[in-house]
Amino acid sequence: MRANSNFDRLEQSYLFSTVARKVAAFKQANPDVTVIKMGIGDVTQPLAPSIITALSQATKEMSQADTFRGYCDDAEGYEFLRAAVTDHYARLGADLGLDEVFISDGAKSDLGNILDIIESGSKILIPDPVYPAYVDTNVMNGNTILYSKGTIENGFAPLPDDSVDVDVVYICSPNNPTGAVYTAEGLAAWVAYALEHNALIIFDSAYEAFIREPGLPHTIYEIEGAEKCAIEISSFSKRAGFTGVRCGFTVVPRNLEVCESNLNAFWRRRQNTKFNGVPYIVQRAAQAALSETGRKETAEQVDTYLRNAQIIGDAFDSMGIAYTGGRNAPYIWARCPKGMCSWDFFDLMLEKAHCVATPGVGFGSAGEGFVRFSAFGRTDDCKTAMERIQQMLEEEELI
Ligand code: MLT
Numbered sequence: 001m002r003a004n005s006n007f008d009r010l011e012q013s014y015l016f017s018t019v020a021r022k023v024a025a026f027k028q029a030n031p032d033v034t035v036i037k038m039g040i041g042d043v044t045q046p047l048a049p050s051i052i053t054a055l056s057q058a059t060k061e062m063s064q065a066d067t068f069r070g071y072c073d074d075a076e077g078y079e080f081l082r083a084a085v086t087d088h089y090a091r092l093g094a095d096l097g098l099d100e101v102f103i104s105d106g107a108k109s110d111l112g113n114i115l116d117i118i119e120s121g122s123k124i125l126i127p128d129p130v131y132p133a134y135v136d137t138n139v140m141n142g143n144t145i146l147y148s149k150g151t152i153e154n155g156f157a158p159l160p161d162d163s164v165d166v167d168v169v170y171i172c173s174p175n176n177p178t179g180a181v182y183t184a185e186g187l188a189a190w191v192a193y194a195l196e197h198n199a200l201i202i203f204d205s206a207y208e209a210f211i212r213e214p215g216l217p218h219t220i221y222e223i224e225g226a227e228k229c230a231i232e233i234s235s236f237s238k239r240a241g242f243t244g245v246r247c248g249f250t251v252v253p254r255n256l257e258v259c260e261s262n263l264n265a266f267w268r269r270r271q272n273t274k275f276n277g278v279p280y281i282v283q284r285a286a287q288a289a290l291s292e293t294g295r296k297e298t299a300e301q302v303d304t305y306l307r308n309a310q311i312i313g314d315a316f317d318s319m320g321i322a323y324t325g326g327r328n329a330p331y332i333w334a335r336c337p338k339g340m341c342s343w344d345f346f347d348l349m350l351e352k353a354h355c356v357a358t359p360g361v362g363f364g365s366a367g368e369g370f371v372r373f374s375a376f377g378r379t380d381d382c383k384t385a386m387e388r389i390q391q392m393l394e395e396e397e398l399i
Pocket of ligand 1: 039040041042108131176
């Protein structure tokens with residue numbers, strides 16, 4: 001037997017596990033200290049009332065023989081949820097059919113699973129900095145990775161370089177970790193690139209619900225031609241607090257062809273073989289999240305996180321710390337003071353301010369010198385954290 005030697009090329013540990021381990025060690029050594037976590041983007045508000053009602057009704061159905069459900073006939077998800085997702089896209093101005101929507105147990109799983117329908121050894125273009133799961137899953141698959149660099153100059157929204165030829169392009173907008181959001185012109189440039197180079201776009205829209213500025217695209221399918229070159233992967237985690245419930249959706253357009261292979265048919269085949277679907281009660285909860293009441297309740301939750309982002313951003317403004325994001329995204333991407341490197345600043349914040357952010361370099365080498373703050377915490381904690389950080393920066397003469 002031979003193990004997958006691609007694993008030898010991975011970083012020793014996944015970014016968020018390394019951060020969690022460091023925080024656990026600090027807490028063990030300092031049990032009386034209260035650590036405020038603004039590291040991983042995990043939600044803190046409870047599920048909205050309409051979602052809880054749907055969950056408990058579905059649970060009741062499961063308790064009675066005549067309404068009990070076993071396997072879902074379609075691994076791609078119950079029709080009631082796929083219809084709710086196509087209605088959601090219709091509100092965003094994209095016309096999708098039920099056969100183009102696949103319900104998943106979250107965006108992270110499908111961002112990795114999708115590689116099953118892409119030939120191993122493909123050339124993949126990944127933004128740097130970016131969500132580390134893109135890189136890790138492609139390393140595991142033996143693909144060749146090229147990077148498109150996000151910088152302050154390009155607003156962390158790099159545009160295509162026509163001289164570079166790749167098979168697959170990943171785009172995350174609103175971006176994790178920088179909070180940057182592509183304009184329609186920026187996405188149109190990527191769609192034109194993909195059509196010209198016969199490349200596939202994998203568009204991660206997990207943070208779509210945070211876009212509040214009018215005119216910014218919420219889905220790649222707002223861009224003409226995207227249905228011929230793009231798969232979109234999204235999630236209920238951040239829009240409706242499902243990080244612990246697990247549900248997402250993947251859109252593979254009906255006529256998406258690569259070298260005469262139909263990717264919708266390939267993905268359906270893959271799902272039917274490897275996936276038995278998301279639990280019925282979870283799909284009912286997701287349907288409730290997209291109902292009129294659910295949308296109102298969850299938008300209020302997103303508003304709270306955006307207000308937290310504003311608190312963090314305002315505090316950095318008053319300290320003279322440069323940052324991006326936080327306006328249409330739950331992440332604030334801040335420059336470390338006085339040219340410090342990401343992990344040194346992480347350690348200093350943990351030890352002196354008892355606050356956790358994610359070191360920017362963990363999202364790629366272009367993230368060195370930055371840290372990412374998540375706005376998914378409780379508002380009081382955000383305020384306290386920023387006071388502590390300001391005090392620490394003053395004491396250390398870093399501002
Ligand atoms: C993050 O902090 O980047 C995300 O919460 C991680 C995830 O969604 O898996």
